[in-house]
Amino acid sequence: MRVSENLIRVGAAITFIGFFVVLLGLVLSIVQKPGSSQIGGLIMIGPVPIAFGSSPEITTNMMWIGLLAMILYLFIWKTKR
Numbered sequence: 071m072r073v074s075e076n077l078i079r080v081g082a083a084i085t086f087i088g089f090f091v092v093l094l095g096l097v098l099s100i101v102q103k104p105g106s107s108q109i110g111g112l113i114m115i116g117p118v119p120i121a122f123g124s125s126p127e128i129t130t131n132m133m134w135i136g137l138l139a140m141i142l143y144l145f146i147w148k149t150k151r
Contacts, residue, residue, distance in 0.1 A: 096109070109128070110125075112135055112136045114136065119132075
C-alpha cells in the first residue's frame, strides 16, 4: 500500500467519526433538554469561516472557533511553502 492510499483511508475515517460525533451530540442535547437546545455551526470554505447559530452567544463562539481555524489553516499553508 502506498502512503497516499493510507492518507485517504485515514481522512475518510476521520470524516465519518466527525459526522457521527456531531450527530450524537445533537441527539443527546435534544433528548436531555427538549425545549432549550441551542445549536450552532461553522462552515469553512477554504480559509473563510461562515458561522451560524440559534443565539448571538453561540454564533459568536462559532465565529471565534472559525477565526482560530482560519489562522491555523493559513499558518500551516504558509509553512509548507
